[in-house]
Amino acid sequence: MGKIINREDVIHISNLAEMDYGSDEIDEMTLQLDKIIEHVAKISEVDTGNVSPTSHVLDISNVLREDEPRQSVEPEEALKNAPESSADGFKIPKID
Amino acid sequence: MELISMKAHELHELIKKKEIKAEDIARAHIERIEETDRNINAFITFKPGEIIENAKKIDRYISKGGVVRDFTGIPISIKDNICVKDIRMTCASKILADYTSIYDATVIKKLNAQNYLLLGKANMDEFAMGSSNENSAFGPVKNPWDLERVPGGSSGGPAASVASFEAVCSLGSDTGGSIRMPAALCGVVGFKPTYGRVSRYGVVAFASSLDQIGPFGRDVTDCINLYNAISGHDELDSTSLDMKDKKDHEYKSGQGIKGMKVGVPKELMVKEVDSEVKASILNTIKILEKNGADIEETTLPSLEYALSVYYIIAPSEASSNLSRFDGVRYGYRDKDAQGLREMYRKTRAAGFGPEVRRRIMIGTYCLSSGYYDAYYEKAQKIRTLIINDFKKAFSKFDILVGPTSPTTAFRLGERMDDLLLMYLSDICTIPVNLAGIPAISIPCGLSSDKLPIGFQIMADTLREDNVFKAAHVLESEINWKITPKI
Known part of the structure; x- marks a missing residue:
């Protein structure tokens, strides 16, 4: 349907993203995604033969520190926003 | 008062x-x-x-x-x-x-x-x-x-x-x-x-x-x-x-x-910039000149690709960052879903709005196997070119200036059906984030329909002082009054 993106791509990507699209939404998403990807694909015309990809905008190096125990989030605090929890953990639906 | x-x-x-x-x-x-x-x-x-x-x-x-x-x-x-x-x-x-x-x-x-x-x-x-x-x-x-x-x-x-x-x-x-x-x-x-x-x-x-x-x-x-x-x-x-x-x-x-050296990148004065905005920006540049700054037009050729690079890198990072919203530790959960995966998928489908879902999809695509090199890595390489263009410009200029937004405030709903037009709204601001440099927007005038126009001042990494210097001088000359209609 699209020039670059088709329905199957959208279904595949939504699987990777773990995010449902209803069958009625897939056509619209295909068109939108196709339009955006077609636009950004213009970067292919740039010659980047000897250029390294940016990993960080400023030149800073790894930050290391001693592994010392310190105050952290209390379990009850961490569980406060959970949709479902038990005394000591997050509750999830059955793993299928 | x-x-x-x-x-x-x-x-x-x-x-x-x-x-x-x-x-x-x-x-x-x-x-x-x-x-x-x-x-x-x-x-x-x-x-x-x-x-x-x-x-x-x-x-x-x-x-x-x-x-x-x-x-x-x-x-x-x-x-x-x-x-x-x-x-x-x-x-x-x-x-x-x-x-x-x-x-x-x-x-x-x-x-x-x-x-x-x-x-x-x-x-x-x-x-x-x-x-x-x-x-x-x-x-x-x-x-x-x-x-x-x-x-x-x-x-x-x-x-x-x-x-x-x-x-x-x-x-x-x-x-x-x-x-x-x-x-x-x-x-x-x-x-x-x-x-x-x-x-x-x-x-x-x-x-x-x-x-x-x-x-x-x-x-x-x-x-x-x-x-x-x-x-x-x-x-x-x-x-x-x-x-x-x-x-x-x-x-x-x-x-x-x-004596401050001011560059005006022509890539920020693109055709999308409204003529009234452009006139106001040029006027503001004259105020800098009047106060002793040296003005010169300049070029940062790779900025032409900044918008595309941004709409690959930002959604890619977002698709990864937003994977944490899965209905497990916090936030909304679809409680009717059967099993874990269906819960993830329905929670994320119903919990995120259309634009967020769209960007997760763009990012997931750009990072997916077979497309990573052509999109994400390629974009990061062009980002390097953009950073280099800025470095070169700042070896010559103390600040770069231009419009903040190509237009004044648009009407509600006007761009919601045209994604690319909406994305273009950020064409003058995006390069700054890709390069990590500081930038300010200050009000510089009103359009004929009484809407504010913003002037953008950019400086090299860690040169906030140059941004503030120019901003302060302009502010004292422009005498801006905030007069909202409410």
Whole structure:
């Protein structure tokens, strides 16, 4: 349907993203995604033969520190926003 | 002078001299919000009772001889993607509608240390994705200058709250222009610091290599002071800059710009820039020249690709960052789903709004097997070219200038059906985030239909001082008046 993106791509990507699209939404998403990807694909015309990809905008190096125990989030605090929890953990639906 | 029209530094003088109480300032702003925010919709969370209680606490602190610092007792709105302990934080999303922060962001800790006054959490585009503040699960924010127009985005609430005199100052976040662009459209000052200057600890990550927290104010001085209050090294953010081995260029007010070298990149004066905006920018450049700056047109050729590079890198990082919203540890969960995977998929489908879902899809595609090299890695290579173009420009110029937004505030709904037109709104601000440099937007004039125009000043990494110097000179010459129609 699209020039670059088709329905199957959208279904595949939504699987990777773990995010449902209803069958009625897939056509619209295909068109939108196709339009955006077609636009950004213009970067292919740039010659980047000897250029390294940016990993960080400023030149800073790894930050290391001693592994010392310190105050952290209390379990009850961490569980406060959970949709479902038990005394000591997050509750999830059955793993299928 | 009416309390709500005063700047933070003016209120500070009065508080220091004990001529006014924090409670009086708080009441004046609460009254203003109650009067105007039903039309503006700048706030998602606003609790007058708690504000008064906190203001009284600050007054007790002051009466006991507590030190009055720049923001002691000053009412500030905070974008709703920044954590304030025990306060709801929604990111303007259904998926976080009932989330309560369990800790303070570093910027909030720093403001708390000054005894600032939290006014409330400000509306925004969902997860900071948007240029009009129309992508909010809590309804769009309206522009105080014209209620039928957008305030810009994604920090529409922060900008509109300051422009409408509901808040004195605000904190927003800027990933591709989300502070500067709404500041321009609302006629206030907005500043995006050098990447790494302000800790990102406690701001909900959108695109981690681009996000930076920054201030909004009604003048340059308030923005500088607020920036000074929130910046600094933080061991809780590994990308935070430790300045001990770097030169810090401190800005002292009144330095002037005689001999300052100013570049005008032609790539920022693109055809999309409206003719009235262009005229106003050229006029403002003349003011710089009149004050002794040397002006020269210049070129940064790779900026032509900045928008495309941004719309690959930002969604890619977002698709990874937003994978944490899965209905397990916090936020909305689809409770009818059968099994774990269906729960993930339905929760994310129903919890995220259309623009956020779209960007997750773009990012997932660009990072997916077979496409990574052509999109994500290629974009990061062009990002290197963009950084190099800026480095070259700053070897010659102290600042680069141009428009903040190609147009003034557009009408609500006008760009919602045209994604690429909406994305183009950020064409002048995006290069700054890709290069990690600091930039400010200051109001420089009004269009014929009485809408604010923003002037953008950019400087090299860590050269905030050059941005502030030029901004201060322009501000003193332009004599800007904020006159919203509410």
